[in-house]
Amino acid sequence: MNSLIAVDLVKELDAPPAVTDEAWTRGWPQTAREFEALVEAFQDRLVRFAFRRLGHRQDAEDAIQQVLVNVFLHRIKYRDVPHVTAFLYRMAANACVDAARKRGRRAEVSLEAIASREPVDGIPSAASETAAREEFRRIETWLAVLPRRQAEVIRCRVFDELSFADIARIIGRSEATVKSRFRYGLLKLKKKILSEGEVAK
Amino acid sequence: MKCKAARKLLIDHLGGHLDPGDQRELAHHLETCSACARFWTGARQTMAAVTPVQPVRASADFKERIMKEIALSHPLPVSSPPVSSSKSSADRVIHRAGLSKPVWIAGLAALLLLAIPLFDLLFFPNPESGRDRAAAGLLARAWAAEQDLFSGEGVVYLVNEILVHPVNNPELAGIRWLPMATLQASGQMQMNQLRLPAGPGESYRLSDTALYDPPTGRFMRIVQKDDQVIFATSYDGKSVFTFQPGEAGEARVVKTPVAETFQAPKDPAGFLGIGAGFQSRIDEQDATRVQRLEDTTLADGTPARVLRSTLPAPEGTPESYVLFRIRQDNDTIAEMEWMAAGEPLLLFRRIKTSTLEDRGIHWDLSEIDTQAKPAASSPEVVPDVVIPDVSVEHMAEKADFAAYIFSATPAWTQRRVILDILDIASPPHRMFALAYPAQDKRHVVMIQAVTYNQAFGGLVKQGTLIYTSPNGFKVWSTPQDKMGAMIALQSLRAVIQDAPSENRTGYILESPAGTFPALAVNGPVTDDELHGLIDSLVPVKNAE
Secondary structure: OOHHHHHHHHHHHHOOOOOOOOOOOOOOOOOHHHHHHHHHHHHHHHHHHHHHHHOOHHHHHHHHHHHHHHHHHOHHHHOOOOOHHHHHHHHHHHHHHHHHHHHHHHOOOOHHHHHOOOOOOOOOOHHHHHHHHHHHHHHHHHHOOOOHHHHHHHHHHHOOOOOHHHHHHHHOOOHHHHHHHHHHHHHHHHHHHHHHHHHHO | OOHHHHHHHHHHHHOOOOOHHHHHHHHHHHHHOHHHHHHHHHHHHHHHHHOOOOOOOOOOOHHHHHHHHHHOOOOOOOOOOOOOOOOOOHHHHHHHHOOOHHHHHHHHHHHHHHOOOHHHHHHOOOOOOOOOOOOOOHHHHHHHHHHHHOOOOOEEEEEEEEEEOOOOOHHHHHOOEEEEEEEOOOOOEEEEEEEOOOOOOOOEEEEEEEEEEOOOOEEEEEEEEOOEEEEEEEEOOOEEEEEEEOOOOOEEEEEEEOOOOOOOOOOHHHHHOOOOOOOOOHHHHOHHHEEEEEEEEOOOOOEEEEEEEEEOOOOOOOOEEEEEEEEOOOOOEEEEEEEEOOEEEEEEEEEEEEEEOOOOOOOOHHHOOOOOOOOOOOOEEEEEEEEOOOOHHHHHHHOOOOOEEEOOOOOOEOOOEEEEEEOOOOOOOEEEEEEEOEOOOOOEEEEEOHHHHHHHHHHHHOOEEEEEOOOOOEEEEOOOHHHHHHHHHHHOHHHHOOOOOOOOEEEEEEOOOOOOOEEEEOOOOOHHHHHHHHHOEEEOOOOO
16 A cells, blocks of 8 residues: 555544543532633533534523533532533533423524524624534434434534543443444445445546 | 454544554554555545534633623632732831830721721611712712612622732731621611731732612622632522521521511612722811822723822821722722721722623522631631610620729710620720710710720820829820820711811720720810719619
């Protein structure tokens, strides 16, 4: 094989695993200052997580704000709960389900209506929000070819940048199961994407 | 390594998971197996196809919104940037003044006492009392602006910080305190003492968060050192909540439904505003004490006026004054700094002024964090720094020294009020102030305290004996008479209302038991009147 490509591949392997967010190892915050650090560490990730489930930034932020405030108000109760990251995501997932249900009762808001909504102070423009939503939709189209469980593990990995261990804790399965779902899902996806690539050519 | 194993590991790697040992083997395999190299490229392309590149992040103010929301149930501690320590010159001044330390300390304690406008609230809950909005002057305008903060729409949300400056003199460092008022369910104001102890050179800051809802009078005030709640009080429209530190450092919140007599605070600015409990009224009666200094610029770049309000102090003691830094853009007070001997002792600084929607505010303090155990030398709240209007029996029971009372109300006065006050320079002893308001403004005040008993023995040696009564009392006149009378009268402004008069009279008494009560009359007294007063003194334990 071409040795240049091999060098490239090896370099790629040398790079640390693509976990962009720092792992949270500090336990549940008990003081306002610790809490602020937690918010800082998780706000983007959790808002992204909720955004892809709710499709709207304001709804996503509202849901996550509620989750984080609850974390602080009930910090004594949570003090002994292990695995902060996994538990936060589980709470976020529940909050998204609740929010989606409430919105369902209010009548579904169309994507077009969301896109044309006025940007609110401090919130990035509707245009960038629309671009993000379009991208999610495109990715979801790929993921639609997968069994639900495999798709969910891949979402957790690519959207939420969660480790296999955390995903395992969130969905309540073993790490081996999570890995195998990721592996089979990715292989299936690879087949699909590469073959469509061929077609496109 | 087999291809199957290698591909499994490659996908694991995309999942963010690869052991270093596997990595080496894998690298070696990829160099030799072109099929797996192609697989790896394809897998990465797949991963890239489903990995979003459009950034989705929380809004810039997301964290701030959350912190604000939690602040309403648990106000934020203020971070503690280092404070530069400066060398104290108090020692030098004390020595130059030739005063013994207890007198100096007692003087400072008295100065703090006389700077308590909340005494007004104890007796005369009238927001206009002593505050003339029409009065010219920048300081009056600043106070008016402070009061305006507490009116209008929406819930007022203020955060102040109280900075305990580093002071090298150990006694001076340890003596600082502030009055903290709580409104009881009966509507009675309770005055507590927030002790701000510090070792020499030590400094720290407290955050002081206040919320107030103008239409309903609901309020909340929480003082914290870092995360530790030191003082908290609130009213949610139905009940008052008070935070009571327990014996073992465990604190609890007591909820009491309000009585019919309860009224929301009449002077929210005095109750919750900047330097609550420390607002000097000196400026109002004597404009010459207020001086405008050179303008300055606040840390946030806002131009500010600087006003200096000098506190009266006994001759020979270091000069003491309050510096006000007033924002030029809206006339509000940005900072108040208490200075003595040219050095800052305490700084009050406004760090946040805003208005909130009422929705979601936890006026109920039940959820406040009561876990944190205070450190040994941390600030603490001592209840009842002043108990207004106590009975003679109360005084007889609580006085732990030979205390006296006039057997009859002085002829030219109308009534008697006794105040039970913490003897700040000699805690936990209590001091007692007798006040006899008079229609002709010649109010009579007598203050008895362990601190005075210890300090004034030396002072009378420099004085002149002007009368010895048949019951064994001596009346001493000293060069400090006018100043002593000023402090005594000023301390009881809330009872006697009028400002100390120019021709006020002051004496130090020496009792047969060797105690030294301070006597002041807000005007001239004839010899007969003075002798009549002194002759009627009886031990409080035998009175009535």
